[in-house]
Every structure is written in C-alpha cells, then in structure tokens.
Amino acid sequence: MKIKLGVVMDPIENIDIKKDSTFSILLESQKRNYKIYYMEIKDLYIYLNKAYADTKIIKITENKNMWFDVIKKKKILLSKLNIIFMRKDPPVNMEFIYSTYILEFAEKMGTIIINKPSSLRNFNEKLFSILFSKFIPKTLVTRKKKKIKKFIKKNKDIIIKPLNGMGGKSIFRIKREDLNASVIIETITKNESKYCISQKYIKDIINGDKRIIIIDGNPIEWCVSRMPKKDEYRGNLAIGGTAKLEKINKRNLRISKKIGKFLKKNGILLAGIDIIGGKLIEINITSPTCIREIENFYSISISSILLDKIEKILKKNKL
Known part of the structure; x- marks a missing residue:
C-alpha cells in the first residue's frame, strides 16, 4: 500500500x-515512496x-534554489489520507483552533493526526510545563502589572514573555533595578x-538551552544545546x-522520560522540550524544531525513527 501523507504547514516556499x-520529515517520507x-x-x-482540503501533490528535493515541485492540485477527503502532520507554526490563534476541529473529523474516521488535535488545543506550549511543577523555575502567569512587579522584586532577575510566541520573539529580561520594567510589562500585557x-x-x-526531541514518549539520546550570542540571553537559533x-x-533524561509518559498518554507523538540548567522551560508540540540540526551533526535519522513508529501504528490499525 502506498501511504498517503498530508502536511499542514506555513507556505513551503518560505522555509529554510x-x-x-x-x-526533513518530508524528505524521509519521499524516500519511502509516500x-x-x-x-x-x-x-x-x-x-x-x-472534512476536505484543497491540496497540492508535491515532490521535494534538497536543492536550496528550488526545493519543491507541484505535480498537481487535488481536492481530497481528509479521511482518505493515512497520516496528517499538523506543522503550522504558532501563534495558536482561533484560526489554528478551528483547523484542529476540522482535522478531528478525519481523525474520527481513522486518519492519524500528528499531533492529536484535541491536545494541540488543550496544552499551550508556555503553560504546559506548569503541569510538571517540580521541574520548572519559579513561575507567574498573570496580566496584572502589580503582581509582575512584586515577582521581579522577590526574584531580582526574571524573564517575561507572551503566551503565544515562538522563536525567541518578544522575550524580555528584567532586573529589579531596571527602569524600563513598567514599559516592558505594559508592552507584553x-x-x-x-x-x-x-x-x-x-x-x-550561558551553557545552552537544551532542545530534547521526544517521539512516542521516548527521548532521543542526543539533544541540541542552543548557545546564545555574546551579550544575548536567548539561545533560539532563529x-x-x-x-x-x-x-x-x-x-534531563529523567525529566524527559517523565514528560514522555504524559505526552504518549495524550496522543502527542512528536514533541520538543526545552531545559535550561536542569529546569523545564517549555514543551513544544505544535511544530517542534531541531530535527535537522541533530541529523546534520550525528548519524541518526529522527525522521526515520518517527516514520517507523507511524508505520507500526498504521499496521496495527490496518490502515
């Protein structure tokens, strides 16, 4: 059986x-004749x-000038696809939420959606880590300026960011004596x-923001340590x-395995968690990155591990 794979993502012509x-996932899929x-x-x-979609059947190539080719356009019933990867980058806004409801129609008909649509709705990437409170740094979630200022005073040096960002955008560091604290809080909230x-x-x-990839509850043994530039406190590669x-x-392995059990239980097949200094910062489930970086550094194919797992699920479900 030729596997039909759907991918929902940002415009493919804009990717790096x-x-x-x-x-990387699509390259491995194409090698397998999906x-x-x-x-x-x-x-x-x-x-x-x-549930339907207006799709483009594509072929891809590792060519920095032209990496995809549209073979033909096709309207398809989503339940006719064996797998759908939901890889749309944040923000997780209402349009994103609506799309998960549409994908759920296909899921109910047996299509494997990665990650599970209901989990994409239920677990905000910034708030998700709070479920594992013993692993996280001191944390406050609020929109009240007075509470944030009290938090700064108590902890002396903090990071503040919106709940719906990615790639290091709109992340601020505030020290207790910072005269810009009020305007930063006003801007963020x-x-x-x-x-x-x-x-x-x-x-x-300074020793790196560790991105650990977890597949079906199991952490990949190699992680990417994202090192900040000089005079920078954000390690994001973007x-x-x-x-x-x-x-x-x-x-970090102990933390990853603990989180992995929860992810697997909730239908989150692919995730990327961020750990700094042994403290859990985020759990990324929308479109976790760093697969390419690990594959380029070390002779391991995370994409292959992921697709092997999916094929086992397909075989088990006789799809």
Whole structure:
C-alpha cells in the first residue's frame, strides 16, 4: 500500500530547508515512496459533515534554489489520507483552533493526526510545563502589572514573555533595578489586557538551552544545546543562537522520560522540550524544531525513527 501523507504547514516556499524539521520529515517520507499532499490552514474545509482540503501533490528535493515541485492540485477527503502532520507554526490563534476541529473529523474516521488535535488545543506550549511543577523555575502567569512587579522584586532577575510566541520573539529580561520594567510589562500585557508568563532568570543559559526531541514518549539520546550570542540571553537559533550537539545528561533524561509518559498518554507523538540548567522551560508540540540540526551533526535519522513508529501504528490499525 502506498501511504498517503498530508502536511499542514506555513507556505513551503518560505522555509529554510537547512533547518526546517518539516522538510526533513518530508524528505524521509519521499524516500519511502509516500505520496505527499501539501496544504495550508486556509485550504481546510467542511462540506456536508465531511472534512476536505484543497491540496497540492508535491515532490521535494534538497536543492536550496528550488526545493519543491507541484505535480498537481487535488481536492481530497481528509479521511482518505493515512497520516496528517499538523506543522503550522504558532501563534495558536482561533484560526489554528478551528483547523484542529476540522482535522478531528478525519481523525474520527481513522486518519492519524500528528499531533492529536484535541491536545494541540488543550496544552499551550508556555503553560504546559506548569503541569510538571517540580521541574520548572519559579513561575507567574498573570496580566496584572502589580503582581509582575512584586515577582521581579522577590526574584531580582526574571524573564517575561507572551503566551503565544515562538522563536525567541518578544522575550524580555528584567532586573529589579531596571527602569524600563513598567514599559516592558505594559508592552507584553498590552496594558493588562493579555496574559504573559514570568519566570526566574536561569544563569545557566550561558551553557545552552537544551532542545530534547521526544517521539512516542521516548527521548532521543542526543539533544541540541542552543548557545546564545555574546551579550544575548536567548539561545533560539532563529535569532542567531548557535547549535551544539550534546548527549542528554541524567537529570534531563529523567525529566524527559517523565514528560514522555504524559505526552504518549495524550496522543502527542512528536514533541520538543526545552531545559535550561536542569529546569523545564517549555514543551513544544505544535511544530517542534531541531530535527535537522541533530541529523546534520550525528548519524541518526529522527525522521526515520518517527516514520517507523507511524508505520507500526498504521499496521496495527490496518490502515
């Protein structure tokens, strides 16, 4: 049986194939002779109680000038696809939420959706880590300026960020004596109209922000340590951080396995968790990255491990 794989993502023409994890998954899928149906959120729709999409059947190549080719356009009933990867980057706004409801129609008909649509709705990436309170730094979630200022005073040095960002955007560091604290809080909370998350600053960021990939509850033994640039406190690769490959240490492995059990139970097949100084910061489930970075540094194919697992599920479900 030729496997039909659907992928919901941002415009494919805009990706950076050197570090795009979705591209790595698609490359491995094509090696296995999967038929790839590319779509964006705007292409999903429901008609007469069935979920469809206007798709493009594509072929891809590792060519930095032209990495995909549209073979043909095709309207398809989503339940005719064996697998659908939901790889749309944040923000997880209402359009994103609506798309998960549409994907759920296909899921109920037996299509494997990665990750499970209800879990994408239920677990905000910034708040998710709070479920594992013994692993996280001191944390406050609020939109009240007074509470944030009290948190700064108590902890002396904090990180503050919105609940719906990615790639290191709109992340601020505030020290107790910072005269810009008020304007930063006003900006992040949009004058107390938006929630944000504040956490005690972890000095060990100088040794890297560890991205650990978890597949079906099992952490990959190698992680990417994202090192901040000089005079920077954010390690995100999207803003100039550098990638260093490391083997997971014992503490981080213990944290990863604990979280992995919860992820598997909730239908989250692919995730990326962020750990700084032995403290859990985020659990990324929308479109976790760093697959390419690990594969480029070390002779391991995370995409292959992922697709092997999916094929076992397909075989078990006789899809």
